Amino acid sequence: MEKVWFITGCSTGFGRALAEHVLSIGHNVVVTARNISDISNLIVGHESKALTLSLDVTKPDQITAAVNKAVERFGRIDVLVNNAGIGYFGAVEESEDESVRKMFEINFFGLGNMTKAVLPVMRKQRSGHIINIASIGGLVAFPALGYYNASKFAVDGLSEALSKEVAHLGIHVTIVAPSGFRTDWAGRSAENSKIVIADYADTAGANKSFIRGYSGNQPGDPNRAAQAIVKAVESKEPPLRLLLGAAALKGAMAKIDVLKKDFDTWSETTVWADHPKEN
Incomplete structure (x- = not known):
């Protein structure tokens, strides 16, 4: 069935690949980016099914205007893809408040505000699907990514709670957690802390260099990711x-093992912490 997709952050990476794929299979798409010139060529040949809008998700007035224009054009929004996001590299002690807050405004608060703006449309429809692009870094933490991890852990938690609030309204929520894909995330879309502390060279410093070094050579294919996301949306049980990505699966399974080990080892202490049961 033909759907109306609303996708943020379409200038590069997942957003661009997803917009291209969804248009190619006949859906209607609201294609957004901060600079509309970055996405104008995306809709060539699909003008009747596409709407391009300038959108900075940190600006609530732009969010409201974009949602209103989408509904005016297509009458509904079936799928919201919260893709806009940036990275930030630095050990926790090295990280600068201004840069961290900027990242949270985009990765978390922007996502939340977009979701709140679209939910009234989906509630009225009694249907919809919200796709939140998080990261394997929203399940597993890595050195040099502490605050980035925090922003994506926050997305994961918000999304899980939201899924329990809206399921009875016919609205689905899916958290997408990729590992390394050939997007700009490890390139121009991520900022380095200007503070460098030598004591973190072998942990945060080493991981930062590794991630930067393989930018453009990651195993993940954004085009296949786009197809996988559409498959999830079209599933009867999303x-x-x-x-x-294989690394995402490996990392998540290893995290489950670590959690289980701690939970099992400390289970007696965990249960002991409750008030004693009265006889």
């Missing part, structure tokens, strides 16, 4: 969490 997943709450969709891992993308």
Whole structure:
């Protein structure tokens, strides 16, 4: 069935690949980016099914205007893809408040505000699907990514709670957790802390260099990711969490093992912490 998709952050990466794929299979798409010139060539040949809008998700007035224009053009919004996001590299102690807050405004608060703006449309329809692009870094933390991890852990938690609030309204929520894909995330879309502390060279510093070094050579294919996301949306039972990439699966399974070990080892102490049961 033909749907109306609303996708943020379409200038590059997942957003661009997804917009291209969804248009190619006949859906209507609201294609957005901060600079509309970056996406104008995306809709060539699909003008009747596409709407391009300038949108900075940190600006609530632009969010409201974009949602209103989408509904005016297509009458509904079936799928919201919260893709806009940036990265930030630095050990926790090295990280600068201004840069961290900027990242949270985009990765978390922008996503939340977009979701709140679209929910009234989906509630009225009694249907919809919200796709939140998180990261394997929203399940597993890595050195040099502490605050980035925090922003994506926050997306994961918000999304899980939201899924329990809206399921009875016919609205699905899926958290997409990719590992390394050939997008700009590890390139121009991520900022380095200007503070460098030598004591973190072997942990945060080493991981930062590794991630930067393989930018453009990651195993993940954004075009296949786009197809996987569409498959999840079209499923009769969409997943709450969709891992993308072999490294994401490996990392998530290892995290489960670590959690289980701690929970099992400390289970006696965990239960002991409750008030004693009265006889």
